[in-house]
Amino acid sequence: MLNFDYYNPTRIIFGKDIYKRLPEQIELVTASKKILLTYGGGSIFKNGVYDEVIKALEGFEVVLFGGIEPNPEYDTLMKAVELVKKENISFVLAVGGGSVIDGTKFIVSAAKYEGNPWDVLLRKEGSVFTDAIPFGTVLTLPATGSEMNSGAVISNSPLKEKRTMGGSFAFPKFSFLDPKVIESLPKRQIANGITDAFMHTLEQYLTYPTDNFLQERIAEGILSTLIEIGEKVIENPKDHVLASNLMWCATMALNGTLRAGVVYDWSTHMIAHELTALYGIDHARTLAIIAPSLYRIKSANKKEKLIQLGQRVFGLETPTEEMVVQKIESFFHAINIATRLSDYTEAYEGTAEEIKKRFEERNWLAMGERGDLTPDEVFEIVKMSY
Amino acid sequence: MLNFDYYNPTRIIFGKDIYKRLPEQIELVTASKKILLTYGGGSIFKNGVYDEVIKALEGFEVVLFGGIEPNPEYDTLMKAVELVKKENISFVLAVGGGSVIDGTKFIVSAAKYEGNPWDVLLRKEGSVFTDAIPFGTVLTLPATGSEMNSGAVISNSPLKEKRTMGGSFAFPKFSFLDPKVIESLPKRQIANGITDAFMHTLEQYLTYPTDNFLQERIAEGILSTLIEIGEKVIENPKDHVLASNLMWCATMALNGTLRAGVVYDWSTHMIAHELTALYGIDHARTLAIIAPSLYRIKSANKKEKLIQLGQRVFGLETPTEEMVVQKIESFFHAINIATRLSDYTEAYEGTAEEIKKRFEERNWLAMGERGDLTPDEVFEIVKMSY
Numbered sequence: 001m002l003n004f005d006y007y008n009p010t011r012i013i014f015g016k017d018i019y020k021r022l023p024e025q026i027e028l029v030t031a032s033k034k035i036l037l038t039y040g041g042g043s044i045f046k047n048g049v050y051d052e053v054i055k056a057l058e059g060f061e062v063v064l065f066g067g068i069e070p071n072p073e074y075d076t077l078m079k080a081v082e083l084v085k086k087e088n089i090s091f092v093l094a095v096g097g098g099s100v101i102d103g104t105k106f107i108v109s110a111a112k113y114e115g116n117p118w119d120v121l122l123r124k125e126g127s128v129f130t131d132a133i134p135f136g137t138v139l140t141l142p143a144t145g146s147e148m149n150s151g152a153v154i155s156n157s158p159l160k161e162k163r164t165m166g167g168s169f170a171f172p173k174f175s176f177l178d179p180k181v182i183e184s185l186p187k188r189q190i191a192n193g194i195t196d197a198f199m200h201t202l203e204q205y206l207t208y209p210t211d212n213f214l215q216e217r218i219a220e221g222i223l224s225t226l227i228e229i230g231e232k233v234i235e236n237p238k239d240h241v242l243a244s245n246l247m248w249c250a251t252m253a254l255n256g257t258l259r260a261g262v263v264y265d266w267s268t269h270m271i272a273h274e275l276t277a278l279y280g281i282d283h284a285r286t287l288a289i290i291a292p293s294l295y296r297i298k299s300a301n302k303k304e305k306l307i308q309l310g311q312r313v314f315g316l317e318t319p320t321e322e323m324v325v326q327k328i329e330s331f332f333h334a335i336n337i338a339t340r341l342s343d344y345t346e347a348y349e350g351t352a353e354e355i356k357k358r359f360e361e362r363n364w365l366a367m368g369e370r371g372d373l374t375p376d377e378v379f380e381i382v383k384m385s386y
Numbered sequence: 387m388l389n390f391d392y393y394n395p396t397r398i399i400f401g402k403d404i405y406k407r408l409p410e411q412i413e414l415v416t417a418s419k420k421i422l423l424t425y426g427g428g429s430i431f432k433n434g435v436y437d438e439v440i441k442a443l444e445g446f447e448v449v450l451f452g453g454i455e456p457n458p459e460y461d462t463l464m465k466a467v468e469l470v471k472k473e474n475i476s477f478v479l480a481v482g483g484g485s486v487i488d489g490t491k492f493i494v495s496a497a498k499y500e501g502n503p504w505d506v507l508l509r510k511e512g513s514v515f516t517d518a519i520p521f522g523t524v525l526t527l528p529a530t531g532s533e534m535n536s537g538a539v540i541s542n543s544p545l546k547e548k549r550t551m552g553g554s555f556a557f558p559k560f561s562f563l564d565p566k567v568i569e570s571l572p573k574r575q576i577a578n579g580i581t582d583a584f585m586h587t588l589e590q591y592l593t594y595p596t597d598n599f600l601q602e603r604i605a606e607g608i609l610s611t612l613i614e615i616g617e618k619v620i621e622n623p624k625d626h627v628l629a630s631n632l633m634w635c636a637t638m639a640l641n642g643t644l645r646a647g648v649v650y651d652w653s654t655h656m657i658a659h660e661l662t663a664l665y666g667i668d669h670a671r672t673l674a675i676i677a678p679s680l681y682r683i684k685s686a687n688k689k690e691k692l693i694q695l696g697q698r699v700f701g702l703e704t705p706t707e708e709m710v711v712q713k714i715e716s717f718f719h720a721i722n723i724a725t726r727l728s729d730y731t732e733a734y735e736g737t738a739e740e741i742k743k744r745f746e747e748r749n750w751l752a753m754g755e756r757g758d759l760t761p762d763e764v765f766e767i768v769k770m771s772y
Contacts, residue, residue, distance in 0.1 A: 001400075001401070001626070001627060001630040001631065001634070002398050002401065003400060003401025003402060003404065004398075004401060005397065005398065005399055005400070006397070006398040006400070007395075007396075007397040007398070008394070009393075009394075009397075010393075011391065011392070011393040011396035012390075012391065012392040012393070012646075013391025013648075014387075014389060014390050014391070014392070014646070014647065015388065015390060016387070016389060018389065036505060082735030100567075179387075202546055210632070211627040211630075211631070212630075212631070213611045213615070214607055214608060214611045214631060214634055214635055214638060215630050215634075216606050217603070217606075217607030217608075217610060217611060218603075219602055219605055220603075220607075221606075221607055222600060222603075224599075224603060225600045227598060229599070240387070241387065241597040243596075244387040244597075244600070244647070245387065245597070245599050248387070248598070248600055248601075248646075248647070249600055252600060256641075260398075260400070260634075261400065261401075261630070262633070302692060303688055318570075360572045363672075380549060
């Protein structure tokens with residue numbers, strides 16, 4: 001087992017009829033009755049979440065900031081930073097999915113920062129966030145795990161940049177997880193959420209063995225649960241058992257538990273990001289496009305874990321690596337996630353060359369759990385995914 | 387899945403050569419260079435932990451308080467409370483096992499309390515701990531999980547009382563877990579630690595299904611890991627893989643993860659406590675004495691989970707409840723934990739009557755996950771355990 005740090009101070013309030021506890025949780029953090037509520041494209045006005053939250057917040061002065069994009073934009077968020085300063089806000093409540101929560105992590109950190117926040121995202125020397133205005137979340141879409149971690153991805157379209165930020169200061173103080181929000185999601189988004197959680201787990205599992213037996217079993221537990229409930233929750237999103245298990249799996253998949261003492265490999269994410277950049281394909285779907293090919297090309301590196309996955313999760317007695325990759329593909333297909341680039345765009349020719357070029361231009365040094373993924377292999381992986 | 391709150395702000399620093407990071411972690415909490423170091427019977431002076439910790443704490447003024455008992459005593463701990471006040475201590479480092487850590491939770495809470503701390507443990511109206519001096523831990527014995535939770539059990543022998551305390555204020559700020567400490571433990575204590583972690587898990591698992599699929603799988607993951615490593619780690623405590631997996635399982639078994647969204651049943655603990663009180667048998671061993679009989683008497687209540695345990699953890703295709711209980715007993719025997727009261731005392735006659743009487747005198751209302759365990763059943767369980 002590798003050395004590790006584990007730290008996660010976010011309080012989770014999980015279940016039915018929980019929003020009435022919002023005031024109690026906010027009052028633990030701030031004495032002010034004035035809060036900023038951040039949201040995205042406005043689905044919270046249609047699915048009833050806004051009404052329920054506002055009802056719970058009776059007695060609070062709620063300043064609204066909406067319009068945070070699916071890939072939250074620096075320019076948009078900076079308007080919220082101004083608002084926070086102007087209104088002297090001491091607590092922010094993010095009501096939304098991963099993008100709203102990621103965007104809010106930036107807002108609360110930038111609002112406490114003296115210099116140019118973009119310098120921090122560029123990792124300019126001496127530019128770091130060290131503090132943030134406290135914030136909490138009401139999750140409306142189980143997928144990214146942002147509700148219980150301290151990381152965020154921020155886009156800057158004018159500069160064609162996508163940058164990460166995070167740190168201990170950026171954990172939500174609390175997150176409210178009511179599985180009822182799944183009821184009103186389009187089937188497509190539920191499938192994306194399942195895929196996101198599944199792939200977050202695989203990125204921290206399909207590497208080489210580091211003998212953290214418990215963490216491996218927890219990862220296998222998330223994968224087995226997602227396989228058990230995946231198709232059913234898409235068909236029956238009002239089923240509390242199915243919805244609550246999906247919601248909790250998505251949170252647990254990226255709250256720091258799985259990475260304790262293991263090696264991880266986020267290269268599927270890194271390659272897949274380029275497909276979203278090029279073609280606007282949903283993030284989760286780009287992961288399902290890239291992962292099978294990556295596992296095939298790097299199967300020698302991931303052999304032991306692929307076999308273990310086949311045996312423990314897919315119930316195969318004597319699996320080959322290829323049999324396990326096919327099982328992963330079959331799971332994606334079962335939840336209506338297509339796994340070929342050509343399922344999403346006709347203009348796929350040249351994609352492998354383009355992505356290889358992008359990686360080379362960035363002076364790519366090391367990708368994969370052994371740091372041995374080459375630009376040529378990236379080319380092969382993308383080409384195999386057509 | 388039941389509604390739940392999950393909150394655990396303790397930072398875990400896990401692995402080899404970690405104590406050098408003690409100053410960094412203390413400095414995150416206090417500016418003072420004067421700390422109190424609490425410990426137990428002095429094993430830390432023999433196993434090298436004290437020397438390593440003191441070396442890491444160069445530049446700190448370390449006030450020592452030793453002699454915290456295996457069942458930490460109120461009178462002893464109150465002497466530490468006086469010392470904390472006299473020396474104006476702003477940070478306490480507990481170096482020890484569960485008893486030292488439990489005792490330290492009381493010390494740091496009582497030191498911030500104006501009234502009589504015993505009133506708090508008696509739950510007298512208006513008497514509550516709400517704050518504590520910050521503290522961290524260096525764990526020397528994997529077993530109780532106290533290093534990553536906010537609960538403690540405090541004894542008051544003159545009053546023949548054993549009382550619990552806890553709350554958000556009583557989480558350690560950090561805990562250092564170096565599996566190397568297992569090397570120097572007597573085999574008997576390693577076996578006790580395995581049993582403790584195993585039983586903490588079963589108490590939160592062997593109830594009735596609440597459809598928290600992931601939490602069930604995490605519990606099964608801890609049990610499977612303990613079965614996989616149990617015998618081996620007793621034989622090879624210097625093996626880092628075995629030692630680190632035991633240490634992490636023991637922490638995860640009682641850090642709040644397993645109880646999220648499920649029902650639990652601590653009645654094995656409650657009955658077993660009486661055996662320690664009557665005969666001074668090690669806590670872990672009393673659990674192994676009571677559990678099999680309790681599962682037999684209450685097998686109808688626990689049927690679904692017993693069968694699931696047999697299938698998923700013990701690999702039985704079509705188990706009966708009795709087959710699974712026998713597997714649990716076999717595991718205890720494999721790690722040299724005897725499971726009969728008569729293995730520990732010749733004077734066992736009358737124990738069932740005595741324990742039944744004790745429960746009746748306390749106006750016992752509800753025990754077990756369905757609140758239906760009767761004093762007569764307690765009698766049957768203890769008698770069956772002779």
